Amino acid sequence: MKMASDCVRAMTGFWVVFLVLLRLSCSEGQMVPALFVFGDSIMDVGNNNDLPLSVARAILPYYGVDFPTKKPNGRFSNGKNCADFIAEKLGLPTSPPYLISNSSQSNSSSPFLTGVSFASGGAGIFDGTDEKLQQSIPLKDQVELYRGVHDDLVQHMGSSGAQKHVAKSLFLIGIGSNDIFDYAKSSDLRKQHTPQQYVDLMVSSLKDHLKRLYSYDARKFVFAGLAPIGCTPAHRVRNQNEPGECNEDTNSWCRMYNEALLAMMKGLKSELGDISYSYLDIYNVVLGFIQNPSAYGFTEVKAACCGLGDLRAQIPCLPISQLCSNRRDHVFWDLVHPTEATDRMLIDIVFRGSPQYTYPMGVQQLAAVET
Template sequence: MKMASNGVCAGRGFWVVFLVLLRLGCSEGQRVPAAFVFGDSLVDVGNNNYLPVSFAKADFPHNGMDFPTKKPTGRFSNGKNTADFLAEKLGLPTSPPYLALISSSSKSNSSSSFLTGVSFASGGAGIFDGTDEKYQQSIPLTKQVEYYLAVHENLVQHMGSSGAKKHVAKSIFVVAIGSNDIFGYSGSSKLRKQHTPQQYVNLMASSLKDQLKRLHSYDARKFVFVGLPPIGCCPSQRNQNKTAACNEDTNSWSRMYNTALLTMLKGLQSELNNISYSCLDTYAVVQNFVQNPSAYGFAEVKAACCGLGNLNAKVACLPISQYCPNRQDHVFWDLYHPTEAAARMFIDKVFNGSTQYTYPMDVQQLAAVEV
């Protein structure tokens, strides 16, 4: 795929982009040149708004009620999400949705739009193709990587091969995906007959490895991996139990995948030997929120803030749904996703100084790695 350059690639326009890049590289507080984000609804900042038949959308109230604009943005949150807070810590603007940048109405689909990063994340997406069947349409990881290759081609056209390589190699690649694959396994008797849980998570890790090698071949060198949380404790899973307890099967599969992910990453680093990464123990952080909520300022860990029915988890966060008056004391915004408060606290825990929750280094250390 080739994207329109609006004439920036020639002559004087090239130097405009080059000077912009120099300014970006020297801006105060900016730790890396760019962040490229891959994942699902936990980090989607609006890509699904541009998928015409997708059911996995958040472009309506009450989503976004605490966002600075007070309007829904396509984030599955009452406000900012994990991608926003990570960008803030890195000294970057939030990476814009790729589909917004290349939409026919966009006037900014030149390389300058991509200099500080792009988000390819999509609600409903999984490591495997087809995890989006329930929601009709999302951008699976394989397609997200293809979109990145198009962005990389565009950067090369405008910055030259060497310039693009240096820019991208110093940037952060965020990967937050896998929950929908676990939900897919949980809800499919066919998959459970075909694969044991261990076989399935190993396939997840192996498939992810294939995509990481594609990214590496296009200059990606520094990765942040957001491990799976205890997804069995989200309101939609608790709602399936009469006691509102967590679903221990899905939690165990999440832990199993996180272990497989770490094993795969250690092997990949030995194989490629010029990549660096920070793997975030999302499971431990969120489990602490759930088991000791008052220590983190939370009061409600079972029910969603926005929804209807038992635990506000019978109906998703729709305009007809009720919402809690205090979003700060809820861990969950809707039946699947964290509140802005939980997302902020999560990034605070993993960005710097917390070896308890990161391996082999925290995100701040990763950003400082010389390439």
């Protein structure tokens, strides 16, 4: 309501100029001015496409087969991902585009008014999670890229205008899976750190990055907790103790991280005072899909939709891969990523704030918080 009244008052002056701004940042039904996205391949909408050395790119068929363009576009999905669905529900005119496509626009106003995605497949909280894949944008660098976007907003809107604009916006963060993958496959890391020590280091590093975002006016955060990645087709097919079943060690580390993340955010709220946040319990939502698939319209919870070999998870999703005929009944799209159907249902559940799966509020409630 306050955003709408601000827009009305703005039109009393130089109405032609403000009409343009109104259409850009106060569209009918738009809950926040902008959405800034940080994370890994769960959130990536194309940043890796422009990293020349990266092989972690969703640029081959059948990626994007159910996207409106029907073409690969950098999303590690058959269609839209979590970031897309959150942007839609927030009423934003478009899903935040990836950084390079957004910054290349020619516009007299800032190209970042409604947000941008910094998310990068293979990225982690720690640097080097993509050591084998070669080149992603780790969280540290994503935050540094945001600083440049903030500078651009200040240049176009002034310091006070940018501060108000950013403070009302949402910062969506979904990262940590690749750090857990690293821990799972590295005997050296497991010798150096107990699981609890490792996730505590992850959360401590994340906290430092959040404080940096805070120093550049970020006030409202949406945190996507880790899914039960031990249940992904890739981890099932590698489970030597119980072939085809979830890897419970990996899942336990995900739960440890989620608990540590939630405790850190509670502490950061006490420390900083003027931040607000929504924690999304992705783990238990997705586990519900896996344990009770018929209740959500799924029939296949173990195998990937696109791939080859056992559970279609021994060879990645390539043009030579087998493709399931009905993507809507699969929880998983490829070795480790969910289908569009999974992400759509997931966001439907957490957006409005089911007390069972969000804390202390849902995304919709967070968007309405005054700053």
